[in-house]
Amino acid sequence: MNSEDGAPLRVEGVSVDIAGRRIIDGISLSAQSNIVGVVGPNGSGKSTLLRAIYRMLRPAEGHVFADGRDVWTSSAREVARVTAAVVQDNPADLELTVADCVATGRLPHGRLFAAGRSGDAGIVESAMRATSVADLANRQISTLSGGERQRVQLARALAQEPRILVLDEPTNHLDIRHQLQLLTLVRELTVTTLVTLHDLNLAAAYCDEVVMLERGRVVASGTPCEVFTPEHLRRVFGVHAASLINPLTGRLQLAFADEDDRQPTDRITR
Template sequence: MNPETSAATVPLHVEAVSVDIAGHRILREASLSADGDVLGLVGPNGSGKSTLLRTVYRMLHPASGRVTAGGRDVWGIPAREAARITAALVQDAPSDLELTVAECVATGRVPHGRLLSADTVADRAAVQNAMKAVGVEAYADRGVATLSGGERQRVQLARALAQEPSILVLDEPTNHLDVQHQLELLSLVRRLRRTTLVTLHDLNLAAAYCDRIVVIEHGAVIAAGTPENVFTSTLLLEVFGVHAAVLSNPLTGRLQLAFTERNNL
């Protein structure tokens, strides 16, 4: 199977989700939806972006509200079944340094009933295609410990793709990647044509590769829409504390932002 075509589109809905941690409300009735598109989640550090993602891939149970995938409450189905629907690439993913790249990617088949080895034709194809899709097939027999941080990040994405999920949840997937690999990875994510929820610190990457943007601040969703509708100079000053000019990238025609400090104007 080709990871760019093997999964059906499944809609994701986050409905008025609130999350409490250690007695403090971190997320406040946050709602968003995506269906076959790339939805970018942006906001200042500590705004609640990663907390929201963790409710989607079943790491944090909402205090109220619900998350549905394909109309099914993700907290109302078995964990293994949920993992066949949604795969996550997270910042604190285990590095599996003792495994080879192929073995690490093969762990993505666990939700399908396999552990550490791809033991069917379908498993082997899923692992091989996932490695090829992110450009790590040449490293299949190398130990994960021998790779650079950026290469390990690509291996983690391959592991997520090996799950053959319908929904991808990506928490800062471009961390540790150089510019070339940032662009290549996000271009790949778009070509996958799957429902994707991704957090990004780089607003220009979000503008270039996301179909829609959700802005979260102090645990609440405060804006949602296309990059052109959301990334206004007023919002960028109020939320991110920077002056911004909204431009057009001369190479791609996509929205591009130029920034300066609040006190520079």
């Protein structure tokens, strides 16, 4: 089955059940912009949705199309040539060096970096430089900090040369400088990226489009300005919010307050 939509990534009516409980329910989205963010409270189904997209959890209903092909009727290798995923933890990599770990990104193309195929070495080196891990090439993954491991996983994903990049909380474990650097890097890639983020200000600043989930369903989608409204944020996250402009970047920034902390001021506009 092929999708007729021209978007690199399309999700149509996907539902996922875990242990007899419906975690996501009839989600549809189309990712064609550079970065599409998925946000929502804990338990809203963000990571579950991504697992259905990168073939970790089979949907009970619906279809996921990557580059026009249903990922669940294609082989894992075929999907990996199109879609690369960066998940939050991958303990199986701990005994590899950074260079060897990044080189495994070439496996979907039917070869290991060690096989010496012309061009692979350059792809691996470029991916490590792009993610600022080239100087760690000979280090064991087990000796790295959480933030360094996260950047290595992104380098491996880039070594796959995917058309679609799926990132599950990629800024976890990163300090603020590396959070900004990583998302700036992702913005510069010519890859359609679907990313889950807890930090709504990062989503507001770096995502071209945002999909907001609540209890496994889409409650809002569109540009950050369209999605991050006071009404949506109060309903889904239970907070009061105001939209501001970051004076350093000119991008959307959100201010939050709990009901007990909120103080009216004419300097904050909604």
